[in-house]
Amino acid sequence: xxxxxxxxxxxxxxxxxxxxxxxxxxxxxxxxxxxxxxxxxxxxxxxxxxxxxxxxxxxxxxxxxxxxxxxxxxxxxxxxxxxxxxxxxxxxxxxxxxxxxxxxxxxxxxxxxxxxxxxxxxxxxxxxxxxxxxxxxxxxxxxxxxxxxxxxxxxxxxxxxxxxxxxxxxxxxxxxxxxxxxxxxxxxxxxxxxxxxxxxxxxxxxxxxxxxxxxxxxxxxxxxxxxxxxxxxxxxxxxxxxxxxxxxxxxxxxxxxxxxxxxxxxxxxxxxxxxxxxxxxxxxxxxxxxxxxxxxxxxxxxxxxxxxxxxxxxxxxx
Numbered sequence: 314x315x316x317x318x319x320x321x322x323x324x325x326x327x328x329x330x331x332x333x334x335x336x337x338x339x340x341x342x343x344x345x346x347x348x349x350x351x352x353x354x355x356x357x358x359x360x361x362x363x364x365x366x367x368x369x370x371x372x373x374x375x376x377x378x379x380x381x382x383x384x385x386x387x388x389x390x391x392x393x394x395x396x397x398x399x400x401x402x403x404x405x406x407x408x409x410x411x412x413x414x415x416x417x418x419x420x421x422x423x424x425x426x427x428x429x430x431x432x433x434x435x436x437x438x439x440x441x442x443x444x445x446x447x448x449x450x451x452x453x454x455x456x457x458x459x460x461x462x463x464x465x466x467x468x469x470x471x472x473x474x475x476x477x478x479x480x481x482x483x484x485x486x487x488x489x490x491x492x493x494x495x496x497x498x499x500x501x502x503x504x505x506x507x508x509x510x511x512x513x514x515x516x517x518x519x520x521x522x523x524x525x526x527x528x529x530x531x532x533x534x535x536x537x538x539x540x541x542x543x544x545x546x547x548x549x550x551x552x553x554x555x556x557x558x559x560x561x562x563x564x565x566x567x568x569x570x571x572x573x574x575x576x577x578x579x580x581x582x583x584x585x586x587x588x589x590x591x592x593x594x595x596x597x598x599x600x601x602x603x604x605x606x607x608x609x610x611x612x613x614x615x616x617x618x619x620x621x622x623x624x625x626x627x628x629x630x631x
Contacts, residue, residue, distance in 0.1 A: 371443015
């Protein structure tokens, strides 16, 4: 068993980025070297000092071990309940009307069940596994009410690792200050990647984004990246009118799950798209979102506009 460390999941020296203050994780359950700091992200503004923020990835799949635990505690106040009612739209009088609540079996107001359930978020997102975690599924079974003033502790424990998916299963328990179990459940999560994996993928994406430098190059590439599986049942012609220094007209025909690209103008295209060359290249390189281009007027479309939304799935260029 490797040596222990506490930096990654302890509140020592400040809470993890993005988390409210809460009870720190037990450092004895976290292995040495787990997690890794990202290089500082520095941003400058004219006349202003540089703002430097240090972020730290959570535990990767390989660093996580069965039996690891982390928790977060918070006292649920009346303000919390009313704010949650506003956010969720749930103004059930059992939560917000004391006179009504007095006549219920609980004898007083209780918090929304989802409110204490939310306290598992800072556990999974900032402690175990930590920053970069993606929650796939969370299940909850409520066992007791949460009253105003109760201090709820949400705890997650790793119970299984799924190697074929590189996912982790955690047992979830919520308890109050009286030691009563408020809720139980489970979570399936995708742990964050190792920093070197993250930055390697990021570099690949950046290289892809800067792949196209000319308009003809894009249309030459389209038949190569054509996704025939997404073209089942289609019989369409996309007409492209490109303006600017690299102006030209191209028609892209999709029929019988085959694709053909040629220069020229089609007499009756399914949809016609007009765009400046610089904007077209920016969109193909992933620097301009198609919907944003359309809403801002950089992309003009006539004909079956809905069919134009199929283009990214038919021709995954970026």
